[in-house]
Amino acid sequence: DVVLTQTPVSLLISLGGQASISCRSSQSLVHSNGNTYLHWYLQKPGQSPQLLIYQVSNRFSGIPDRFSGSGSGTDFTLKISRVEPEDLGVYYCLQRTHNPPFTFGSGTKLEIK
Amino acid sequence: EVQLVESGGGLVQPGRSLKLSCVASGFTFSNYGMNWIRQAPGKGLEWVAYISSGSSYIYYAETVKGRFTISRDNAKNTLYLQMTSLRSEDTALYYCARGAYVMDAWGQGASVTVSS
Numbered sequence: 121d122v123v124l125t126q127t128p129v130s131l132l133i134s135l136g137g138q139a140s141i142s143c144r145s146s147q148s149l150v151h152s153n154g155n156t157y158l159h160w161y162l163q164k165p166g167q168s169p170q171l172l173i174y175q176v177s178n179r180f181s182g183i184p185d186r187f188s189g190s191g192s193g194t195d196f197t198l199k200i201s202r203v204e205p206e207d208l209g210v211y212y213c214l215q216r217t218h219n220p221p222f223t224f225g226s227g228t229k230l231e232i233k
Numbered sequence: 234e235v236q237l238v239e240s241g242g243g244l245v246q247p248g249r250s251l252k253l254s255c256v257a258s259g260f261t262f263s264n265y266g267m268n269w270i271r272q273a274p275g276k277g278l279e280w281v282a283y284i285s286s287g288s289s290y291i292y293y294a295e296t297v298k299g300r301f302t303i304s305r306d307n308a309k310n311t312l313y314l315q316m317t318s319l320r321s322e323d324t325a326l327y328y329c330a331r332g333a334y335v336m337d338a339w340g341q342g343a344s345v346t347v348s349s
């Protein structure tokens with residue numbers, strides 16, 4: 121099974137600052153069709169997860185450009201610039217490249233100073 | 234507006250069964266693969282099961298294989314999760330989510346508590 125290792129476990133960022141979250145996979149996430157199905161989600165307190173970034177670097181509808189994704193193969197990064205209060209919550213990466221189980225990272229909790 | 238509304242959760246004794254439903258609206262349900270994902274109290278997300286748009290492909294997490302059954306009724310725009318032989322470790326908030334390669338819409342979740 122593919123294991124996604126997310127770091128750090130938690131982040132304390134000042135308003136207006138920048139956050140960076142890493143997601144490393146135990147296997148390459150390049151699908152046989154050439155796509156890389158690595159996505160990022162944010163779960164705000166008391167809410168369902170919401171899609172932020174799909175296929176490494178594509179912002180989902182309505183997601184501000186403060187959020188950006190990058191990476192390839194086994195190493196991926198989510199960056200949040202100009203952190204705002206509504207960015208707090210737990211961030212998860214998810215891989216949908218390899219056959220089940222479809223795996224989530226363990227999560228990174230973002231707190232605002 | 235895309236909406237997914239789960240129901241059917243509750244308190245159930247170990248070893249018993251429960252069936253969750255997820256009613257979809259705002260999109261053509263029969264065109265999308267669907268998933269169940271769960272979150273134990275205070276824990277992270279765990280993918281549970283997937284069913285393709287026409288029910289041809291069905292996958293389960295090892296933790297529920299043989300005990301849970303995912304199904305759908307495209308005429309009723311409804312996704313199901315039949316859970317049997319429930320264990321305390323199945324206690325979680327169960328979300329349905331739309332999508333095959335990308336889960337782009339999630340419901341609010343149905344709470345399942347397995348306890349005697």
